[in-house]
Amino acid sequence: MKRISVLLSMVLTIILLLSVMTSACGPKAKPEQVLKVGVMTPSTGPVPEKGIPGQHGFADAVTYINKELGGAAGHPIELIWRDSAYDMQKVGTIVQDFMDAGCLIFATHSSTEMKAASGKSNEAGFPGIAAFISTINLHPPTHVYGPTPDYGDDWVAFAKYYMENIWKGPGKPKMALHGLANPTGLGARHGAQAKAAELGIELVDIAEHKISTLDETVSLQRMKDAKIDVLFISSTPAPTAIIIKNARDLGMFPGITIGCAAASFGKALVDLGGEAVEGVYGIAHMASWDDNTPGVAKLREYCEKNNPQDLYNDDYLHCWTTMLIMREILVQAVKNAGYNTLAKGGKTAWKAVEEQGIFKLKDYTADGLVGGTVRYAGGGDNRLNNYLRLFQVQSGKIIPVTAWQEAPLIKYETFDWWGK
Amino acid sequence: MSLPTGIRNYTYAEDMAILRTRTHWVLLGVFLLLLFTAPLYLNDHWLGIVNRIGITIIAVTGLNILTGYCGQLSIGHAGFMAVGAYTSAVLTDRLGLPFLASLIFAGLSAGLIGMVFGMPSLRVKGFYLAITTIAAQFIIIWIIEHWTEVTGPNGIMDVSPASIGGIALKTPASEFYLILAITILTVYGAKNLARTKVGRAFVAIRDNDLAAEVMGINLFRYKLTAFFIGCFLAGLAGSLMAHTSRSISPDYFQFKDSILYVGMIIIGGLGTTTGPILGVVFIRLIDEFVTQLSPTLQTAFPNLLPGFTSGIAPMIFGLVIILFLIFEPRGLEHRWQLFKAAYRNWPFSY
Numbered sequence: 001m002k003r004i005s006v007l008l009s010m011v012l013t014i015i016l017l018l019s020v021m022t023s024a025c026g027p028k029a030k031p032e033q034v035l036k037v038g039v040m041t042p043s044t045g046p047v048p049e050k051g052i053p054g055q056h057g058f059a060d061a062v063t064y065i066n067k068e069l070g071g072a073a074g075h076p077i078e079l080i081w082r083d084s085a086y087d088m089q090k091v092g093t094i095v096q097d098f099m100d101a102g103c104l105i106f107a108t109h110s111s112t113e114m115k116a117a118s119g120k121s122n123e124a125g126f127p128g129i130a131a132f133i134s135t136i137n138l139h140p141p142t143h144v145y146g147p148t149p150d151y152g153d154d155w156v157a158f159a160k161y162y163m164e165n166i167w168k169g170p171g172k173p174k175m176a177l178h179g180l181a182n183p184t185g186l187g188a189r190h191g192a193q194a195k196a197a198e199l200g201i202e203l204v205d206i207a208e209h210k211i212s213t214l215d216e217t218v219s220l221q222r223m224k225d226a227k228i229d230v231l232f233i234s235s236t237p238a239p240t241a242i243i244i245k246n247a248r249d250l251g252m253f254p255g256i257t258i259g260c261a262a263a264s265f266g267k268a269l270v271d272l273g274g275e276a277v278e279g280v281y282g283i284a285h286m287a288s289w290d291d292n293t294p295g296v297a298k299l300r301e302y303c304e305k306n307n308p309q310d311l312y313n314d315d316y317l318h319c320w321t322t323m324l325i326m327r328e329i330l331v332q333a334v335k336n337a338g339y340n341t342l343a344k345g346g347k348t349a350w351k352a353v354e355e356q357g358i359f360k361l362k363d364y365t366a367d368g369l370v371g372g373t374v375r376y377a378g379g380g381d382n383r384l385n386n387y388l389r390l391f392q393v394q395s396g397k398i399i400p401v402t403a404w405q406e407a408p409l410i411k412y413e414t415f416d417w418w419g420k
Numbered sequence: 421m422s423l424p425t426g427i428r429n430y431t432y433a434e435d436m437a438i439l440r441t442r443t444h445w446v447l448l449g450v451f452l453l454l455l456f457t458a459p460l461y462l463n464d465h466w467l468g469i470v471n472r473i474g475i476t477i478i479a480v481t482g483l484n485i486l487t488g489y490c491g492q493l494s495i496g497h498a499g500f501m502a503v504g505a506y507t508s509a510v511l512t513d514r515l516g517l518p519f520l521a522s523l524i525f526a527g528l529s530a531g532l533i534g535m536v537f538g539m540p541s542l543r544v545k546g547f548y549l550a551i552t553t554i555a556a557q558f559i560i561i562w563i564i565e566h567w568t569e570v571t572g573p574n575g576i577m578d579v580s581p582a583s584i585g586g587i588a589l590k591t592p593a594s595e596f597y598l599i600l601a602i603t604i605l606t607v608y609g610a611k612n613l614a615r616t617k618v619g620r621a622f623v624a625i626r627d628n629d630l631a632a633e634v635m636g637i638n639l640f641r642y643k644l645t646a647f648f649i650g651c652f653l654a655g656l657a658g659s660l661m662a663h664t665s666r667s668i669s670p671d672y673f674q675f676k677d678s679i680l681y682v683g684m685i686i687i688g689g690l691g692t693t694t695g696p697i698l699g700v701v702f703i704r705l706i707d708e709f710v711t712q713l714s715p716t717l718q719t720a721f722p723n724l725l726p727g728f729t730s731g732i733a734p735m736i737f738g739l740v741i742i743l744f745l746i747f748e749p750r751g752l753e754h755r756w757q758l759f760k761a762a763y764r765n766w767p768f769s770y
Binding site: 043044046051052055059072080081083085087088089090092093096097098099100101112115116118119121123136181182186206355419 | 434464465469572574575577578590592613666667672674677718733
């Protein structure tokens with residue numbers, strides 16, 4: 001028995017070491033043939049329901065790019081994917097892995113991952129994009145970019161819509177915020193802090209919740225006692241559904257208006273919330289699955305073929321679109337800096353990707369997957385697209401209530417309270 | 421200490437020596453040579469992993485002193501690391517203190533807060549003490565999340581790199597040498613602590629606290645000392661984490677990390693100096709292995725079920741730990757001792 005356990009331990013150790021070595025040094029395409037892109041998603045850990053569809057979105061987009069678009073400027077894209085497990089200690093080593101592997105640009109699924117990654121990546125000048133982006137990722141501007149408006153923009157867009165179309169009462173409406181205790185929630189809070197007074201809204205309560213929350217009746221009761229008129233939620237679909245159901249149980253909703261930031265909203269919310277979310281408003285940064293555009297048609301084709309369970313999933317859509325934007329960046333970089341510059345790798349290549357790729361972005365439509373165009377605006381605006389739309393859940397369907405509209409840049413770093 | 425066949429101790433000094441034979445010295449020399457030249461043969465990614473292993477060894481060595489030697493179960497160690505990380509980041513970046521001073525203050529602040537949460541250890545033990553330390557984890561993180569004037573609205577995004585004598589340690593290689601030096605000092609200190617009066621008092625308390633008290637050991641003093649030392653080391657590890665990752669937030673110090681640290685000392689071997697090192701290296705390498713495995717599987721088997729490639733990784737992680745606990749419940753340290761005994765007695769079986 002002793003010998004067996006000794007042998008087993010030794011075999012396990014050897015397998016472990018060999019596997020790590022071989023996986024790290026496995027056969028890879030020659031560097032001169034490909035453009036390497038690193039992406040991380042939280043496919044295990046606390047939010048796999050968001051990470052796994054995101055992972056599929058990135059992977060399917062790369063398949064589409066290499067198969068039908070001829071890669072980026074004729075060079076296939078090699079995807080280096082890692083599961084972050086939503087472990088922020090691990091994120092730093094993953095970013096270092098991307099840099100060592102010769103990636104030209106990297107993407108994270110969430111703003112929280114990007115927050116943890118940006119310490120290392122910014123110092124190296126390694127450009128990164130977060131599929132879901134928050135205010136703290138973009139202000140002050142660094143080497144981090146957003147493919148869409150941020151969560152602060154969501155709050156402002158909803159608040160403007162509410163004041164112009166819904167609020168009929170005298171005086172200022174009383175608003176409460178319910179945000180996830182991470183950059184997702186914080187972004188909406190920043191938007192409110194910056195613009196609430198200007199828009200004539202009185203912020204009466206700001207509550208935070210965990211991603212694992214199961215009940216928010218205490219915080220909602222407090223809001224009910226404060227007689228709020230409107231509630232804005234910036235979270236992910238599962239906690240958002242719980243908050244809205246709790247609000248219904250307390251008799252608050254309907255009666256008040258509920259708006260959701262982009263990460264809270266989508267088909268996942270309707271699936272989870274059912275009838276309880278009827279009438280809820282929400283923001284979308286990208287096209288809807290039902291939009292009639294070539295980009296959405298292609299997205300649906302690949303999703304139905306490779307990952308049909310992700311159909312109508314917004315994480316899939318965001319990550320697919322983010323990958324297309326990264327491809328466009330690489331196309332520009334190859335065109336303006338030349339492939340040889342990118343093939344050098346390291347800081348030279350990252351600088352070229354940023355200055356000759358990202359800064360040269362102009363009039364890219366992503367085949368109708370975003371509103372307006374993808375472009376680099378400069379002037380401290382690291383949002384590569386600033387269009388968003390408002391939707392409402394009506395009879396179980398997500399119906400647009402506004403056209404695409406631009407979200408103006410808010411220079412958060414100029415406010416006294418920023419960073420405090 | 422067991423010695424190779426034919427070697428005896430003739431003096432007390434020989435008996436107490438950590439390195440006893442020429443082979444020990446040669447092996448240590450080779451090991452240190454390999455360690456100190458690591459930046460020559462490891463790329464930045466692997467150096468980053470080695471740095472993470474080093475930081476975890478410092479924290480887990482502290483937990484081992486507290487739990488392994490003194491028997492005070494703590495499931496809030498990540499919280500104490502957070503205290504060290506924030507103390508160091510605030511002192512360095514807001515108050516302009518030198519890194520080394522901040523490092524010491526990080527350890528002291530975590531140690532003092534550890535003592536506060538260790539006070540119930542005089543009245544409660546076992547699962548009840550575990551609950552107290554779990555409370556520490558949640559209370560500390562709650563305070564960090566809500567004391568935003570000091571800790572930042574969602575962490576501190578721009579922690580400066582460690583700097584000694586005006587030289588900023590920015591690269592993974594320079595961070596490696598800093599972490600390596602502190603890890604060696606920590607392990608050496610822990611090894612010697614276990615052989616002092618304090619260390620023996622810890623073991624006595626762990627084995628039977630009533631008997632220890634009857635023998636004249638001041639339980640309150642020694643239990644709090646264990647909490648201070650254990651949390652002091654967690655604070656040092658937190659400080660190093662802050663200055664090497666360049667940003668910190670409560671997400672870095674989750675409850676699951678505290679549980680994982682306990683798992684590391686169990687797998688490595690409780691109450692030994694080498695155990696935490698082996699446990700940390702084993703768990704961190706498994707973690708890296710599963711991170712690399714998922715994409716490899718996805719490339720090799722593109723037709724696997726959706727989500728399978730990412731799901732397989734944690735399954736393997738759990739399976740390896742279960743197998744290990746079944747086949748080697750006394751930890752890797754025990755396996756290492758068996759290996760050394762076999763080497764010493766060779767060519768004899770016993």
